[in-house]
Amino acid sequence: MYIFADSGSTKTLWVITDSDGNKLSEFRTIGLNPYFVTKQRIISSINEHYPDKLDPLQIDKVFFYGSGCGSKDNFQHLRDALNEYFFNATIRIFSDMLGTARAVLKNEIGIAAILGTGTNSCLYNGESISQNAISLGYILGDEGSGAYIGKMFAKLYLEKRFTKELTEKIKDETSEDHSSILSAVYSGQHPNRFLANFCLFIKRHIDEPQLQELVSKSFERFFDKYVLIFKDYQNYPLGFCGSIALNFKEFIEPIAESYGIKKLLFTNNPIDGLIEYHKLNKFA
Numbered sequence: 001m002y003i004f005a006d007s008g009s010t011k012t013l014w015v016i017t018d019s020d021g022n023k024l025s026e027f028r029t030i031g032l033n034p035y036f037v038t039k040q041r042i043i044s045s046i047n048e049h050y051p052d053k054l055d056p057l058q059i060d061k062v063f064f065y066g067s068g069c070g071s072k073d074n075f076q077h078l079r080d081a082l083n084e085y086f087f088n089a090t091i092r093i094f095s096d097m098l099g100t101a102r103a104v105l106k107n108e109i110g111i112a113a114i115l116g117t118g119t120n121s122c123l124y125n126g127e128s129i130s131q132n133a134i135s136l137g138y139i140l141g142d143e144g145s146g147a148y149i150g151k152m153f154a155k156l157y158l159e160k161r162f163t164k165e166l167t168e169k170i171k172d173e174t175s176e177d178h179s180s181i182l183s184a185v186y187s188g189q190h191p192n193r194f195l196a197n198f199c200l201f202i203k204r205h206i207d208e209p210q211l212q213e214l215v216s217k218s219f220e221r222f223f224d225k226y227v228l229i230f231k232d233y234q235n236y237p238l239g240f241c242g243s244i245a246l247n248f249k250e251f252i253e254p255i256a257e258s259y260g261i262k263k264l265l266f267t268n269n270p271i272d273g274l275i276e277y278h279k280l281n282k283f284a
Contacts, residue, residue: 002283003059003086006099006271007066009033010193014046015271016054021279025051033068034075042081059089063278065099065270097122098129103273104239104265106280111230113222116242117196119145121226123236133226138192144222146196146244152214153198154181166208174201196244203247215251223255234260241270 001024004015009031016025029045030037037045050056062082069075075093082091101112101124113121119142123131138147156162157170158178171177184194202211227233238261245252246268256264267273278284 001054001059002061002063002278003089004271004274004278005032005062005064005066006096006274007032007064007069008096009036009067012066013271014049015275016051016059017275019060019283021275021283023275025054027051032066032078034066034078035068037078039077039081039084042078043085046081046085056086057088059086061283062086062089062091063274064091064093065096065274066093067096069093070095070097095129097132098124099270099274100241101129101239102277103270104241104267105237106273106277108237110237110239110263110265111227111233112239112241113226113245114242115144115222115240115245117146117192117244118142119148119222119226119242119244123230131230133229138195141225142192143225144218144244146199147192148195148221149202149215149218149244150195150198152218153202153211154185154195156210156214157181162210166205166210169205170201173204174198199244199247206248212251215248216255219248219251219255223259227261228259234262236261237263237265239265239267241267 002017002019006013012029012032014027014029015023017023027049029049032042064082079091079093097114097120100114101122104112105124107126109126110124111121112124113119118138120135121133122129135141138145142148157167158181160167185191188194202215205211227238238256245266249266253264
């Protein structure tokens with residue numbers, strides 16, 4: 001049996017397959033970003049949710065794709081934990097960015113982008129990443145991400161630059177004001193997630209011209225920072241993974257077309273794409 005994991009900082013989806021890639025079971029754990037979890041926490045989380053009917057010692061290969069896994073120096077304790085739990089398995093750990101590229105593009109050369117709470121992109125050669133964008137996080141970068149769109153939205157709201165009618169809708173539906181927003185952004189535990197949550201309101205009211213302009217400008221900045229940096233970008237397919245890309249694709253498509261990009265790909269279930277990628281490559 002094989003096991004595939006798609007891990008973010010908040011949650012991890014695990015899928016167990018047979019040797020032909022057919023799904024046998026799946027389960028979820030906390031996010032296993034090695035920057036934030038210890039070896040013992042990783043083991044206990046897997047043990048708590050691993051399906052009783054399947055023996056972890058029967059797992060032959062583990063394909064783990066996760067945030068925080070871009071540097072081997074950072075995830076040795078993750079590897080140790082997986083080796084300890086899946087004692088008989090070969091462990092392979094990859095970055096979430098490579099996971100996005102493989103899930104969306106499979107073996108096709110192209111540009112892959114994560115566009116969710118945060119954002120990142122890379123040029124992919126059909127197997128590995130050949131060039132990474134520079135990602136500076138939600139404070140200095142992440143243009144086009146949920147956190148970025150939410151930050152611009154909060155700024156306009158607090159500066160009273162929305163129409164009176166839209167401002168009243170925001171007050172009524174979010175219950176956020178000057179004090180609560182500043183407190184969440186500057187003192188909260190997860191300000192990026194707090195800001196990204198405003199995208200739910202934006203999506204519900206996307207017929208508002210001011211919100212359309214905000215989203216369009218955010219994605220223009222995304223293309224400038226994460227797509228146009230790659231030489232001959234217009235000759236490659238552009239693949240997206242992430243909730244923001246899926247929920248606002250009608251804004252992404254015309255911008256991509258304006259830059260001469262002819263092929264766009266979107267996925268809402270990266271782990272299925274990862275299983276397919278490894279099936280195509282004989283589970284290497």
